[in-house]
Amino acid sequence: MRLLVINPNISTGVTALIEAEARRSAEPGTALTLRTAPFGVAYIETRFEALIGAYAAAQLAAEDHAGHDAVIVAAFGDPGVAALREVLPVPVIGLTESALSTALLLGRRVSVIAISQRIQAWYREVIRDLGQLDRLASIRALDQALGRIDRVGDAHADVLLALCERAVHEDGAEVLILAGAPLAGLSRQLEGRLPVPVVDGVSCAVRQAQSLVRQRPGPALAGGGAPPPLKPNAGLPDAMARLLADGAARTQAATRSGDRSDTSEQ
Amino acid sequence: MRLLVINPNISTGVTALIEAEARRSAEPGTALTLRTAPFGVAYIETRFEALIGAYAAAQLAAEDHAGHDAVIVAAFGDPGVAALREVLPVPVIGLTESALSTALLLGRRVSVIAISQRIQAWYREVIRDLGQLDRLASIRALDQALGRIDRVGDAHADVLLALCERAVHEDGAEVLILAGAPLAGLSRQLEGRLPVPVVDGVSCAVRQAQSLVRQRPGPALAGGGAPPPLKPNAGLPDAMARLLADGAARTQAATRSGDRSDTSEQ
Amino acid sequence: MRLLVINPNISTGVTALIEAEARRSAEPGTALTLRTAPFGVAYIETRFEALIGAYAAAQLAAEDHAGHDAVIVAAFGDPGVAALREVLPVPVIGLTESALSTALLLGRRVSVIAISQRIQAWYREVIRDLGQLDRLASIRALDQALGRIDRVGDAHADVLLALCERAVHEDGAEVLILAGAPLAGLSRQLEGRLPVPVVDGVSCAVRQAQSLVRQRPGPALAGGGAPPPLKPNAGLPDAMARLLADGAARTQAATRSGDRSDTSEQ
Amino acid sequence: MRLLVINPNISTGVTALIEAEARRSAEPGTALTLRTAPFGVAYIETRFEALIGAYAAAQLAAEDHAGHDAVIVAAFGDPGVAALREVLPVPVIGLTESALSTALLLGRRVSVIAISQRIQAWYREVIRDLGQLDRLASIRALDQALGRIDRVGDAHADVLLALCERAVHEDGAEVLILAGAPLAGLSRQLEGRLPVPVVDGVSCAVRQAQSLVRQRPGPALAGGGAPPPLKPNAGLPDAMARLLADGAARTQAATRSGDRSDTSEQ
């Protein structure tokens, strides 16, 4: 199985963290392609940075998805994921959706541990839009200068552990998510040190992606999740234009095939 | 890895369907233990039947979980799952939670295809209680005598396919769940015949269980998901009393250990 | 009028508290049958204990409901109530539903005063599943060893009163529920000492049950609340198997009678 | 026990229907005072008519509540009820809240049967504002000229019965509410003719009011449900000004008494 793992941000250090955790989590024999955004910011805390990351993820996915069985957008907040899901012929997974859906199999209410105060407003929105606000016990976040973004987990491990404990003892968390690609792998270090289950977004995403590939649920070729219908476009990167054309072609083929079978039923 | 798969109902025919799909879905080398409820009904359509199934599942899990890495309750509606999750030392998975969380990674709105009209009220409640009512496009169900419960999928395949198509074209489904253990395996037969992704509860549950085991998120030993605190009990089946005692002991050990570490920090 | 009042837990001391408050609350001339669970735990704090209590309540109701006009499951969290409501031919009432629906006639937002920290997660879920989470001002709970469960109200009356006051002055409660059978009767002792209305679950349940009996709303013989349709069962306690058979028979009789009346209209 | 029952509309014929059902529903020995609005409309279908009815109900309650143990506002939609609850020293009950809270003890999802198409938008809002929209199966309503408003139940009994049946068989209703004072008493005539429980608003309100009186939950003297704090007023009907003054005096007395007891604890 081949997975394309996209860091929608520009930090190659974070890409290395993602890759390390993805390799630890993947089934033996999985081929991983890692890509780092050629444009954007170091990490995402806000809606505007998510907009940039979404477009970068889309461009990378358009260019590089061929030959892969699934695509992972390795940032919390899932920039571009719902959009890419429409147009790519393979499953597309983001860290928030996969971490949250995994966490909610382990406990009723979840707390999210995050790397900055500012990030909380956006995380709350993302979780609300997924319909899970009332299962969110709290978001707790670092409140200090981060230093190198790919060292946050190491540099602040003690404070992060303390935030986890407060989430359990003060907020009612039954399970914890260590959120964001910069914390990839941290949950392994904390193993056995927390009294509730802890999940890591990258690990959840890799496993869910592999599970989806093996299940072969089939592509969306009709309805609100199918590729965008054909319409004029202009000025797009070649790969993105091709993605739109290919998607529309798949849908049309499916519709024609559907028509034929309808006809043959008469 | 060893999985305990519990059919909380009495139909050994349905257990055979569950086993077949579980074997097709499990990682190579997985050991499966299948158990059929020693008491109860043939299949669950109502809240009262779910109450019976929940207790049967709890009893089987108490007796047989030892030596397994995860427990699956193989009925839609997840009877007993949230309760068992507190008290067992390993992950516990039900078909609805796992099918729904998988489906929602594949599309925005889901329809559930069910085996009887009566079952719809209960399914709707279960999905509502999971917080996903507004992502439910519809529940569509058979409206005819079922015949043998372990042959429903075969006997009514054409009608079920037609229900799927109506869910896509009339209700806005972006993804479909074939619900209930009696339909286990049907999604494989429909592969390529539907224009949206389709998921099967047994397959989702097996894969999610294995993913959870591999992730080692750790047990709940504090907070609202930990084992029930120790208190007097009486008249319970031995295995269930032992389960309560073991759970309370784990929690107390964790608390003591927590106390010690607190102490050592002084 | 005859009421069956079931303590789904094993504490006969708590049954005595329930009985005392039920007698104070019942209309003159009401005959009360009290039953204590033959198996289970002393009191319910968790989902797993609620699963056990639900099955015990179902078994007692199946054995003893004959000759009664309504059944009360006298534990907060209403274990088994929704399930029994389907299958019994008389109204079935639980403490949470009745206390909450009474409280919400007295004020807009309610606080629940509970006997243990652990119980809060489960109570919150129960209230959420009843659709009233945004009318919950808070849950406040004792945080100390309880001692004898049937003496909690007496032993901790001052702390419970202080929790009530904090709910009013800090949390915005307009009305209070003293939750759980172990606190049955406490609200009478606090009368006149709190600045907002206070309700007691046992008293609410007895009154609502009697009101329902007098209203004669009729049984559910069709739709999602009717008895479970007939299907094979095995291994159940005799009383429970009889309950299923009787329920299915009632529904079929109603359907046949409906068919006849349809015919006669032609 | 003495109950004040207010028809917030001007139809004395409807008041007679309300009185008849209230007498059938009340405990033996209950004294009922019936009042008809001196100004307003014949019945309420819209928000504006509800505004008028709310003020009429408030005025009647202010004038006549003295000597009564509870007040019932006998119109669906509960005009003025939440407001009067703050300021009157006794329980205040409306038809919608009491019918809905009773119905939801009998089944999971409820349909409301109403007398006009136009009334549906307003009823839906009222039920939504009570937080129960997802337990509403449907509102079904007459779609024809009503004739005399106090004969609607008699004149259209067959159509109303047919609407009830469609609610059960097409909409998933597990319980029915015959909504609005003009249908008071109709549920008795339909007894045994419908396959699900049916409730009547007037009957529910009378019983809930009596239950609340007997429970003696105590008045609201602090928090968001207490009488309005004292402030200048002008131009109000004498009874309403007195109501405000009395309410503020009660609250202040309670606060002073609270202060004293605080002092005495030192």
Place this chain on the structure above:
Amino acid sequence: MRLLVINPNISTGVTALIEAEARRSAEPGTALTLRTAPFGVAYIETRFEALIGAYAAAQLAAEDHAGHDAVIVAAFGDPGVAALREVLPVPVIGLTESALSTALLLGRRVSVIAISQRIQAWYREVIRDLGQLDRLASIRALDQALGRIDRVGDAHADVLLALCERAVHEDGAEVLILAGAPLAGLSRQLEGRLPVPVVDGVSCAVRQAQSLVRQRPGPALAGGGAPPPLKPNAGLPDAMARLLADGAARTQAATRSGDRSDTSEQ
């Protein structure tokens, strides 16, 4: 353009504040008619006071709306607004709806700054009924004697500013509403002193009203927002009876005209 601005309370001092801010906010050339309630209270903190204000607003609107292009009810909580919207032939705007809908164009989560502790329960309900509870960051309110109600903004400006700052820094507010007519104009004084956008209800209402007038969206003459259907009424102030008659006449004319056009299409 002519606007009728109604203070539903009796304080002429507050009317003066409203008028001053309305004049500052209105387009050049706007004619403003200000009216103060002839009966009621000084300001609204509770549901009962809102009931009185709603009726006063309705009476003033009935008497004086002729010749105006829109009506503003200048109190937070929007007493009478939804009702008047049905029956008046011009747009009707309240402070809460307009402030909230403006604020939510400026930021994701809003805090409301209010003049008294007691007012918070009612404000919360109003915002909840508008469906925006999860976008409410907090309500923060003065907790001291107010003094003259038309001087609250001046007398307590520093405390109000401090409440604003806490809403931003502790509650996550992205935008602030200074709530209630007594604070009309305060936001201008705070300009530049707060790190998030701040809106004033009177200003929002005047601007939204003018925007609606210019847009000419047309009146509601069918459906759930049309004037109440004709029915008997009695005892109403002349202006209110006329309002009902005029509304019903407009609807009937529209229906007849609709019928004719239907006919002419044949």
Place this chain on the structure above:
Amino acid sequence: MRLLVINPNISTGVTALIEAEARRSAEPGTALTLRTAPFGVAYIETRFEALIGAYAAAQLAAEDHAGHDAVIVAAFGDPGVAALREVLPVPVIGLTESALSTALLLGRRVSVIAISQRIQAWYREVIRDLGQLDRLASIRALDQALGRIDRVGDAHADVLLALCERAVHEDGAEVLILAGAPLAGLSRQLEGRLPVPVVDGVSCAVRQAQSLVRQRPGPALAGGGAPPPLKPNAGLPDAMARLLADGAARTQAATRSGDRSDTSEQ
């Protein structure tokens, strides 16, 4: 006042429609700058097309916002609006938010009239994410080939009118939104032909934008709506990098100034 109006799609014909309606709606003396996306699709029906439109809107806004008082993204679904709101120093308005907030001032429940079947899934999501799903009466849409996108309103006016009428008479709409830039101006042509208020997104957006500018609510310089904190970026278009730098500089200046004032209070 100067407004920047961005068509996030490539159709200059649609830009002309937007411009015409914007000129009709703007205050006299308003200067409008219209921009058409240099890359993207003809119109947006799906999440992926919205992702592209969001990035195009962001790029145009970054390049051209200088010298403007507000920015309008003239497409339904508001691509990029929440993101741009963080980073631009002036108000940013989208068609959906402004049309919806205007419509909800005119009636309780709204129907959206749309140009294609496919568009409905996405529109529903957008409205849900704004928290207004339960005020959505329906989405009704054309179901035919559109022809030229800038002629949809003209070519299909009769069908669109019929959809409007069905929304009122079958779905309970109290107000209508003609959704999407391609229908800009159509509501003027339908004036007087529909029995409920109708609003146009472009007109609403222009008026709301002007209202916001005149209100001077102040920028967001702290909290979850402030510009993204400074962090490394790379590869961005110059204008977008400058936007990030400018935003961070504004926030830092505000923080320093805040610090100073804090200091001076000591």
